[in-house]
Amino acid sequence: MAGPPRQHVIRQAGQPPRARGLLVLAICCSSIFIVGLDTSALNVALPSIQQDFNASIQGAQWTLASYMLVLASFLIVSASIGDRIGRRRVFQVGLAVFALGSLLCALAPNLGWLIAFRILQGLGGSMLNPVALSIITNTFTEPRARAKAIGFWGATVGVSIAAGPILGGTLVQAFSWRAIFLINVPIAIAAYVLAGRYIRESMAAKRRRLDLFAQVLLVVLVGSLTYGIIELPMRGMSPAILGFFLGAAVVFVVLVWWELRRREPLIDLRFFRSPPFSGATAIALLAYTAQGGFLLLNTFYLQDVLAFSPVAAGLAILPMATLLAVFSPISGRVVARYGPRPSLLIGGLSVLVAGVITVIPHEDPHYFRLFFMYCLIGFGLGWTNAAITNTAVAGMPNRQAGVAAGIASTMRQLGQTLGVAIIGSIIAGQVVEVAQTPAFMRAYHISWAVIGAIGLANLVIGLVSTSPRAMRAAEVNTERMGAAARD
Structure with a gap:
């Protein structure tokens, strides 16, 4: 009996059956949920980890840093391998590695082993998001359906941010920090089983050399x-x-x-001849710099200046995360109908206004003002998120959809890291201890000014990279890439 063909490539002319398509979307969104939840929930557990292992704060922070480092380093590589050997296969391997890493983290006997297991967990996480996004783009091939699906994908980011601090604080208080890792295991196992049953294997139509x-x-x-x-x-x-x-x-x-x-490069640099693609990668980097900086800054502000508990701080940030989750799918629909420009402009303007409002002198704390700023940040990032992803993958050849998605995901991860670094440096440069409220408030206003400047930069980049001239250049670049592929 002849064995199965070496490759099984999906070639769909239109939208998949609705029920299967929605199930595939749910399975893929579960990956970004557990990856995002793991980071946001662990933030509130750092003091407990530090106390249990008698570690320095820097040592405890490396439980976050090691994960981010590996995740950012392997995103594009994992996406490229998925395009070559099979996206479902790599996605399932990632789920298995992530589940194993999570279980080992929950059982870690000391800080050194916890950091080592976090590295394993990050390696598994790098196989999830860009590969899952590539599965979505190859499942939803009709442009409007794809834009809506990516919008729901973006909404999952907001859900994970919202659930992370609240769930993490609850688990730490009720059980221990180890429960934060254990909760990943059943989700990853369920996604693994469902992926094997409902996600069709897909890969690049042309098998390229591994660079x-x-x-x-x-x-x-x-x-x-x-x-x-x-x-x-x-x-x-x-x-x-x-x-x-x-x-x-x-x-x-x-x-x-x-x-x-290279005739067949790992990263096709011709992508960056497309102004919308280049603009999307820049906006992804900047937007997630703002998000990472915002979460770090306001975690300190709410807990150490306003004396909120971890759970209360998570609830305070809930408006930001909720609006991010609500407006990501709305932005996806707008992108499907009108293109990415309206979403990018609304997103950049909202973040700019939040920064401007914050740096205006006023008495602190002012809870209504704080609530309004958090809403503006979530509103702006929600509009931006779906537009970033759609712009990054739109018009790109399906054979390299994973690489394009991987570049966008890498920019997000690097942006979060950069946001923590920049805002952390601003705080460290102004205060010795966060409890020094006047000094911290100086750093607080400077940090919000940086976030506002990022909003202005994204507004300008979105305006320029989606202009009629830029869109025509993108079409020409896509045609050239297609002609080169046929040759």
């Missing part, structure tokens, strides 16, 4: 840059940190040189 050297360079580049960003607030621009940044710059030059010489 191992570029993959190594990419891991070194993103890893060095992420490590430098994470360590910068604690160690300053020391020779070691400067060496990481200079090394990243050298590796970047070598990577570009290498990829331009």
